[in-house]
Amino acid sequence: MNRARFAFAESKILYKSLPLYPLENGEDAWINEGKTRNGMTNFLTEAGVQAGDLVTLSDVDEIINGRAIELLKSCEGIPESLHLQTKNYLYSYEFPLGDEGMWRTSIHKWVPGQSRYAHHQTSTTILMDAGWHCSFCFRTIEEFQFKMQAYSHSDRVRYSYLMEPEWIQHAICTGKDLFGMFPEAYSFRDLFSRIGAIPKSESAVGLPRYVLENRVRFKFMLPGGCQREGPLLS
Structure with missing residues (x-):
């Protein structure tokens, strides 16, 4: 399904499978995190990235505003590393976190043998209002349950009720923490x-245009659409 949707850019899309391995005693999820990012560094080299190319480094839930990309394409003197501020949301665009936004998304001038796929601070320069970061913004209850038990979140599921659909739906509609924990803050x-x-927030100002133009399809992402798909326990 997704292949057909992105057929217009098929010649530009490269795919690579990164095999990981079961964690051994004493290892945590960040071992595979590091292997994945190292694999992406190698993949960029294999893809033919050249010295001086501008490379966007971001996770899949960090969406860069098209206007920010056009601005950078038309500018000269872009820093070697430039962070892009993405506004933080949880569950949907109904719940903006109201903080200073995510800064981990960045654009780098590629230096062969030196540049790496990174998701940490590499510069003190940031382009403001450059996109959106929507965490745990899923369509179905099952997707929430999967992420809660996967990767670096699994140790947060301390009580069985946290996996119950009623609790997950309640948290999504009220803006409460899924894991019943204090917020992650530094x-x-x-x-x-x-x-x-x-x-x-009941405002749709400043949200991704594509989401607004397809508001029926993305109702779960917009204010007032917190009810998710999936069976709830009676």
Whole structure:
């Protein structure tokens, strides 16, 4: 299905499978995280990235605004590393986190043998209002359950009720933390601002145009559409 949707760019899409392995005693999910990012570095080299090429480094839930890309394409003197601020949302665009946004998305001027696929701070320069980062923004309850048990989140499922569809649906519609934990924050200001349920937003201003133009298909991403697909326990 997705292959047909992106047929217009098929000649530009490269695919590579990155085999990982079961974790051994004492290892955590970040071992495979590192292997994945190293694999992406090698893949970029195999794909023919040349010195001076501008390479966007981001996770799949970090969407860069098309206007930001056009701006960068028309500019001269772009820094060797430039972070792109993406606004943070949880569950949908109904719950903006109200913080300073995600800074991990970046654009690098590629230096062969030196540049690497990174998702950490590599510069003090940032382009503001450059996109959106929507975490746990899934269509179905099953997708929430899968992510909650997978990768680096599995150790947060401390109680069985956290996996129950009723609790997950309740958290999605109220802005509460799925895992019943304190918010992830790296300053006291962010910690105190995020404690408790996230305030709802009813505004669609500044949201991705494609989502708004296809609002029926992406109802679950928009304010007022918190009800997710999937069976709920009676």
